[in-house]
Amino acid sequence: MNDPKGTVVFSTVGRPHYGFDLFSLPLHSSFNNLASEHRLSDGISVNFNAQFANDDPHSVVFISERTGLPAIYLTRPGLPTPKLLHSEPGSLFHDRPILKNDILYFISAHQHPNRPFKSWSALYSTTTTLLLDEDQNQNPKTTRLTPSDAVDYSPAISLSGQFVAVASYGSRPWDGEFHHLNTDIVVFRASQPSKRVLVCQRGGWPTWSGDAVIYFHRQDDDGWWSIFRVDFSQDLESSSGYPITPTRVTPSGLHCFTPAALHDGKQIAVATRRPEKNFRHIELFDVESKTFRPVTETLNPNFHHYNPFVSTNSQFLGYHRFRGESTQWGETTIPYLEPVSSPIKQLQMLRIHGSFPTFSPNGDLIAFNHDFDANAGIKIVKSDGSKRWNLIKDRAAFYNAWSPTEKHVIFTSLGPIFQSAKTTVQIARIEFNPSDLDGDKEEIPCNVKILTKEDTGNNAFPSCSPDGKSLVFRSGRTGHKNLYIIDAVNGEFNGDARRLTEGQCIDTMPSWSPKGDLIAFSSNRHNLDDVAVFGIYVIKPDGSGLRRVYAAGDDVERERINHVCFSKDGEWLLFTANLGGVTAEPVSLPNQFQPYGDLYVVRLDGSGLRRLTWNGYENGTPAWLEGDEVVDMGRLRLENEVGGDKLKGRFEEPLWISCDF
Structure with missing residues (x-):
């Protein structure tokens, strides 16, 4: 392999x-x-x-x-x-x-x-x-x-x-x-x-x-x-x-x-x-x-x-x-995409100014969420970092999945992030005309189609099957967060949502293998009393073959693993985990919610664990592109060709430092 x-x-x-x-x-x-x-x-x-x-x-x-x-x-x-x-x-x-x-x-x-x-x-x-x-x-x-x-x-x-x-x-x-x-x-x-x-x-x-x-x-x-x-x-x-x-x-x-x-x-x-x-x-x-x-x-x-x-x-x-906004020297913009060193020669690493990225079918575009605090919706950026568009504005959205068969279709979660099982969050299908990306427009017209019923609670984290016909997602409709599958075009309005997993656990962040045979997800089903521990599980789309992928050897009960996704051949899993502890004293840095969060890859059988990031920060929400299309890393290093946002120093002190005793 x-x-x-x-x-x-x-x-x-x-x-x-x-x-x-x-x-x-x-x-x-x-x-x-x-x-x-x-x-x-x-x-x-x-x-x-x-x-x-x-x-x-x-x-x-x-x-x-x-x-x-x-x-x-x-x-x-x-x-x-x-x-x-x-x-x-x-x-x-x-x-x-x-x-x-x-x-x-x-x-x-x-x-x-x-x-x-x-x-x-x-x-x-x-x-x-x-x-x-x-x-x-x-x-x-x-x-x-x-x-x-x-x-x-x-x-x-x-x-x-x-x-x-x-x-x-x-x-x-x-x-x-x-x-x-x-x-x-x-x-x-x-x-x-x-x-x-x-x-x-x-x-x-x-x-x-x-x-x-x-x-x-x-x-x-x-x-x-x-x-x-x-x-x-x-x-x-x-x-x-x-x-x-x-x-x-x-x-x-x-x-x-x-x-x-x-x-x-x-x-x-x-x-x-x-x-x-x-x-x-x-x-x-x-x-x-x-x-x-x-x-x-x-x-x-x-x-x-x-x-x-x-x-x-x-x-x-x-x-x-x-350094200040009004400085006359140095960098004053945040690049849309920034090259980051990789420990694996054939694996390129890019940091995006946003969260929950997803690649278009041929890899030339990336959809992502820009700023949760500002309800910035969804943006699309060229994968060489040269241009960016607004797809949805002034609406809370998170976790996106581009249809692997349709360049004009992106799925997302509409509603507030990090909420209870009963909070209304809906899966949406967003359609737009790709030709609108060829002109000078910054705002891309789109059609938003809701795929889940309003009274079904917290529906989020969609992932599309490789044939583009089905979506797996996490839903809190029973009071517990489990996985369901719906039609990718009409959702549960043309047939019921099929329940994939059950239990008084948290099953979340599913990822459908490009081979179509497995769905990976994070869950605490091995320890229902602890909502802070998550392992990797895989299941077949028909609900059979549920098993856990062990990444931490003998210490699996301490795993906190999220944001799982597959390699193109379905043999590797990419994820965020706490396996490497803390790299620097967190009090010396601005706020990091989980400073132990780093990216790893592991084979589907749990072997070959490799760490991809270690820098004192919280790294997460990865997306993985493989295939004939390769992101132009050389162009990303040419600042005059790469777009960016105004650098304003908008970061926070550690939120756990309290002055209220």
């Missing part, structure tokens, strides 16, 4: 709107003059999670996604564009780079753990002598500093470079949490990474003040995220005295996260969320007077600011934020 091939198009929660760039301020400034804010990055793609490099306040190492994956870049005076410093072969994720004493420390996720439900994130180091030499083509050796069975996040290096602190998950499998990760603060010498000491329990995002004080964040028992401190003796030879009971530094009444300590021992830069404010801002906290000094709110009051970093000489403060 061949490896997966073709093109996968998918969505990522919030990511198209980020527009992150890096900025710095002199700490001696008054923070009330926007002119004092210095831009460090070039406005291309997203740029974030930086540190000043090698104690130089004018050089920065950071993460950028300009090549389709989060890789490590360096910018400094004299470089016309940021330099790709490192991208570990086989890794689609790099994070929190630190360049200290010509050694690059970074998080990567290229070594697979020995079981599912465990993050791939670990700390590595490499020397930068070769990386910084423009004439060298050699790849320096990378050393894993995290033990082979452990998971580490958010590294920090002490002032001298002797000590490393990480937020470590240890060797435990992921517990399923994704708000406050159950990590501990672990310290080791940079020269002896195998000799690790658990310095403090329950903590994340460590930062050093000198070589003897570590600050970190965690959510305290009163609900507020706060900064804590431990005094480190620098004695790693004896385990006595560890773990240390920390001291809470910042008060209750506001959230404080992602600290960056100044080495003068007097202040900490923190990101804050205050009850009366709608935005995350950077503030300086004086550890002696216990007072806050606002930094970014006076400069950009209506932007979120993330993950501060400070120079070794305590003279400069940096952070990342949305």
